[in-house]
Amino acid sequence: MFRFVNISPGVTFRIRNSAAIMRVSCAYNRDDEFLKALGGAMKVALFATCLLDQFFAGAGVATVRLLRSLGVEVDFPKAQTCCGQPAFNAGHWDEARRMARHTMAVFEGYDYVVLPSGSCGSMLKVHYPELFEGLGKEYRRAVDLSERTYELSQFIVRVLGVEKLGDGLEGRALAYHHGCHALRELGVEKEPILLLENAGARIVPWEADRECCGFGGVFSVKLPHVSVAMADRKIDTLPEAEALVSTDAGCLLHLAGRMKRRGKPIPIRHLAELLWEARNAA
Amino acid sequence: MPPKAYPKESRALLEARPEVRESVTKAALHFHNNRERAYGEVPVEAWRDFAAQTKEHVLSRLDRYLEQAEARLREKGVFVHFAEGPEDAHRILGEIVRKEGVRLAVKAKSMLTEELGVNAFLASQGVEVWETDLGEFIIQLAEEPPSHIVGPAIHKSLEEIRALFAEHLGTPKDASPEELAAAARRFLREKFLKADLGISGGNFLVAESGTLVLVENEGNIRLSTSLPRVHVAFVGIEKLLPRFEDLSVFLQLLARAATGQPIGTFVSLIEGPRRPGEPDGPEVLHVVFVDNGRTAALADERAHVVLRCIRCGACLNACPVYRQTGGHPYGFVYSGPIGEVLAPALLGPKDAYPLYHASTLCGACAEVCPVRIPIPKLLLYWRERAAREGLLLPFEKSLVRAYAEAMVRPSAYRLASKAMRLFPGVLKSETLPLVRAWTRLRAGLEPSPRPFHELWEEIKDEG
Numbered sequence: 179m180f181r182f183v184n185i186s187p188g189v190t191f192r193i194r195n196s197a198a199i200m201r202v203s204c205a206y207n208r209d210d211e212f213l214k215a216l217g218g219a220m221k222v223a224l225f226a227t228c229l230l231d232q233f234f235a236g237a238g239v240a241t242v243r244l245l246r247s248l249g250v251e252v253d254f255p256k257a258q259t260c261c262g263q264p265a266f267n268a269g270h271w272d273e274a275r276r277m278a279r280h281t282m283a284v285f286e287g288y289d290y291v292v293l294p295s296g297s298c299g300s301m302l303k304v305h306y307p308e309l310f311e312g313l314g315k316e317y318r319r320a321v322d323l324s325e326r327t328y329e330l331s332q333f334i335v336r337v338l339g340v341e342k343l344g345d346g347l348e349g350r351a352l353a354y355h356h357g358c359h360a361l362r363e364l365g366v367e368k369e370p371i372l373l374l375e376n377a378g379a380r381i382v383p384w385e386a387d388r389e390c391c392g393f394g395g396v397f398s399v400k401l402p403h404v405s406v407a408m409a410d411r412k413i414d415t416l417p418e419a420e421a422l423v424s425t426d427a428g429c430l431l432h433l434a435g436r437m438k439r440r441g442k443p444i445p446i447r448h449l450a451e452l453l454w455e456a457r458n459a460a
Numbered sequence: 461m462p463p464k465a466y467p468k469e470s471r472a473l474l475e476a477r478p479e480v481r482e483s484v485t486k487a488a489l490h491f492h493n494n495r496e497r498a499y500g501e502v503p504v505e506a507w508r509d510f511a512a513q514t515k516e517h518v519l520s521r522l523d524r525y526l527e528q529a530e531a532r533l534r535e536k537g538v539f540v541h542f543a544e545g546p547e548d549a550h551r552i553l554g555e556i557v558r559k560e561g562v563r564l565a566v567k568a569k570s571m572l573t574e575e576l577g578v579n580a581f582l583a584s585q586g587v588e589v590w591e592t593d594l595g596e597f598i599i600q601l602a603e604e605p606p607s608h609i610v611g612p613a614i615h616k617s618l619e620e621i622r623a624l625f626a627e628h629l630g631t632p633k634d635a636s637p638e639e640l641a642a643a644a645r646r647f648l649r650e651k652f653l654k655a656d657l658g659i660s661g662g663n664f665l666v667a668e669s670g671t672l673v674l675v676e677n678e679g680n681i682r683l684s685t686s687l688p689r690v691h692v693a694f695v696g697i698e699k700l701l702p703r704f705e706d707l708s709v710f711l712q713l714l715a716r717a718a719t720g721q722p723i724g725t726f727v728s729l730i731e732g733p734r735r736p737g738e739p740d741g742p743e744v745l746h747v748v749f750v751d752n753g754r755t756a757a758l759a760d761e762r763a764h765v766v767l768r769c770i771r772c773g774a775c776l777n778a779c780p781v782y783r784q785t786g787g788h789p790y791g792f793v794y795s796g797p798i799g800e801v802l803a804p805a806l807l808g809p810k811d812a813y814p815l816y817h818a819s820t821l822c823g824a825c826a827e828v829c830p831v832r833i834p835i836p837k838l839l840l841y842w843r844e845r846a847a848r849e850g851l852l853l854p855f856e857k858s859l860v861r862a863y864a865e866a867m868v869r870p871s872a873y874r875l876a877s878k879a880m881r882l883f884p885g886v887l888k889s890e891t892l893p894l895v896r897a898w899t900r901l902r903a904g905l906e907p908s909p910r911p912f913h914e915l916w917e918e919i920k921d922e923g
Binding site for chain 2: 230242402431
């Protein structure tokens with residue numbers, strides 16, 4: 179299963195083992211040539227996620243261009259649909275398993291599956307193995323996919339080892355919303371901030387930046403009043419910023435929808451779009 | 461009101477009394493920030509591991525530790541009882557009340573006695589009963605249940621408390637918090653001195669030494685358990701600790717998790733009634749071990765971990781859902797994240813429905829829990845059981861089936877994607893049932909002009 183890559187004469191390492199990549203490669207400058215060798219050797223699939231596919235299509239385009247600019251050959255398996263998280267979270271695990279089986283089949287054979295989303299990312303990485311616990315072969319398949327799954331910013335920082343994309347965000351003041359599953363289930367915390375700040379952006383302090391926005395998928399329509407009260411707490415504490423950024427489309431949709439209804443919207447931007455701007459503006 | 465009223469009650473509260481949201485958010489965040497700081501001062505991850513493992517160990521040998529605790533307590537002259545549920549507890553308490561001729565009882569704050577409805581029972585027996593914790597005293601005057609495990613009156617603003625005290629205790633309408641506390645103290649002091657019976661819960665009970673441990677900040681528990689002639693302590697069977705030295709971690713961890721204090725201001729270690737020559741303490745001490753659903757919860761391989769809970773309230777403070785309303789809409793003694801998983805464990809998933817759905821699974825609770833209860837995991841477990849046991853509306857099940865059916869067929873997914881763009885009004889409708897639940901409080905959803913999977917066709921060959 180593992181493929182070996184020659185980055186430069188005498189250095190060979192395992193693609194799958196990102197820790198090893200970090201160790202071996204720390205001596206190397208992440209120049210374009212290096213990234214091309216690294217990225218070109220990986221088979222990477224983009225899981226756009228259904229929410230982003232439908233509501234943040236531009237962020238999907240940005241993800242592809244960004245990854246390509248980092249030397250990664252990225253594929254978009256066309257049979258992908260929804261990871262099944264709404265069914266899973268609501269307790270309908272039989273249905274969730276059907277969707278998970280579909281998704282596992284779609285992403286078979288790729289070295290990495292990259293998602294511009296923390297929530298769907300954690301569905302694949304954390305919850306698929308739970309969903310197939312005790313089911314032998316399918317469990318092992320779920321664990322295998324889990325090990326190959328990364329949220330976008332985490333993939334860039336941890337797997338590619340890139341911490342600076344460019345200077346394209348010089349002077350931008352951004353508010354960053356830490357989506358709950360990205361933050362607490364995947365540990366995506368420093369990566370997005372690092373990438374944004376290293377591109378010149380200023381992340382404005384926000385006391386509620388780690389609090390849930392109240393979306394919660396089906397929660398938002400099952401308990402809409404509690405849900406928007408949670409969004410209001412986010413919005414009421416939101417400092418002045420030119421845009422609200424997050425790696426999760428669901429949170430962004432919810433906060434944007436509520437801000438618009440209250441009549442004081444600030445622009446919302448998906449992290450992938452800003453990272454592409456960071457890279458591309460140069 | 462029962463848990464099933466949560467959707468209606470939470471909405472009503474948010475609409476009719478927005479000031480509750482403000483009080484609760486402010487107080488809960490205050491606790492939360494203090495806990496955060498207090499955790500940071502000690503090797504808290506190691507403490508949490510120790511506490512979780514110790515509790516898990518006790519739960520795996522609960523029968524043995526209960527027998528050990530009972531033997532130690534009896535050796536020290538304590539009367540030990542076992543109550544399966546409220547009826548047992550009432551019967552035991554009723555016998556004590558009659559035997560001792562109790563007319564007036566003072567109560568230390570105890571969530572277990574809320575579970576058992578002790579106050580209402582005592583009133584029915586003609587016993588005057590007073591809550592002596594300031595927060596509990598406030599809500600007793602207001603005739604409300606506690607809204608928080610640690611701060612029962614967390615939902616009350618100063619103005620409300622002023623009005624309440626003016627009405628009941630005759631304090632000035634603009635009394636300062638200090639004056640209000642002094643008035644309560646004056647009122648309660650008389651009750652302490654006259655009471656025949658003191659009732660408490662128990663934070664911990666050490667099995668090897670038969671020590672009942674009570675933690676507080678106001679001194680009212682110490683008075684309640686030492687001034688009256690009779691002391692009855694209701695202790696959940698899950699409150700046992702194996703060794704006395706375990707307290708060194710648990711006492712500190714509990715206080716840090718609950719309020720951010722290094723330790724509770726008053727820690728009472730009670731080992732029996734007053735001995736000859738001792739200046740104070742009750743003549744008679746009863747410990748009532750209460751099950752009330754705990755054995756059934758213990759038998760559940762997955763859900764039993766909820767019994768590790770030490771009732772610190774840290775998960776409530778961390779919970780953005782709880783912070784919007786406080787505890788009342790939950791319709792259960794325990795609210796917030798721990799209530800959402802204790803309710804189905806103690807009442808069963810049917811009676812607890814839909815409390816375990818009152819969460820976005822954000823995980824803030826598990827992040828702070830001193831005994832590492834994986835609350836989001838338990839919420840998912842109960843949701844899965846509820847769906848499997850047919851507790852959800854049939855309509856939801858068919859909807860989910862149809863959705864799954866579409867999602868395993870890429871062609872159906874793409875068709876739905878096209879349809880959504882052909883009828884853009886659907887997602888903005890304010891009348892369609894499901895859509896309305898979104899659009900009433902938020903602007904309608906606007907899909908991208910073209911979905912990404914179509915754009916991919918154009919960019920896939922880009923350089």
